[in-house]
Amino acid sequence: MTTSDPNATDTSTSFGFRNVREEERQSLVNDVFSKVAERYDLMNDLMSGGLHRLWKSDFVSMLNPPKGDAPFRLLDVAGGTGDIAMRALRAGGPQTTAVICDISPEMLEVGQRRVVDAGLSDRITLIEGNAETLPFDDKSFDAYTISFGIRNVTHIDRALTEAYRVLKTGGHFLCLEFSEVQVPILDRIYDFHSFEVIPRLGQLTAGDAQPYQYLVESIRKFPKQDQFAEMIRAAGFQNVTYRNLTGGIAAIHSGWRI
DSSP states (O other), X not given: OOOOOTTOOOOEEEEXXXXXXXXXXXXXXXXXXXXXXXXHHHHHHHHHTXXXXXXXXXXXXXXXXXXXXXXXXEEEETOTTOHHHHHHHHHSOTTEEEEEEESOHHHHHHHHHHHHHTTOTTTEEEEEOBTTXXXXXXXXXXXXXXXXXXXXXXXXXXXHHHHHHHEEEXXXXXXXXXXOOOSTXXXXXXXXXXXXXXXXXXXXXXXXXXXXXXXXXXXXXXXOHHHHHHHHHHTTOEEEEEEEEGGGTEEEEEEEOO
């Protein structure tokens, strides 16, 4: 007969709809993104019906990098393929620069190619790192963005604390993430698309349905809009708001270090 230790800590966490040990989760997530890195834009097209391109335009508009000669330093976390960073540089002035930090070397490899092809390698730096333990000094960035990445972090609260730490006073935190659909009927349509269509499309286009199955499940496990906003406040941010996109399929969360 065995007895449980009353002082033992449950270190399980979700990986989609199944529970895994905390120490296993990151490697499982890394494996997903190693498989989808070359097809990352296709993945987002499948998951959003192509709407992610419009959502990212709204996202960068809210970031609003300065158009003049003022220096502006952006940290884009989990932005391995470079999409948000390159959009931000095109929207901002000549002194806008970006650091892309991603835990996936495969995603960073894709991003490095795209940054070079876009002629932006003198203004964008790519660094491998973990959102929960960022390799940057305190108060070193004017803005922090994370797009469709924070739900893949094991400890979201730690990532938010790190975001607050590396932002300068007056710095802007912005997160674009899939969220809870809040429009009747649309929620049912989106559920059908997520669980019945996306994994099948993943199998057809990429030859592997499993990464896509995890990604749609991870959306359902992510905190709902109000709950996530409270987590952002708990990390120290002020003037926290969110804006739903396409009925809540995605949402942009905003907060400021004041």
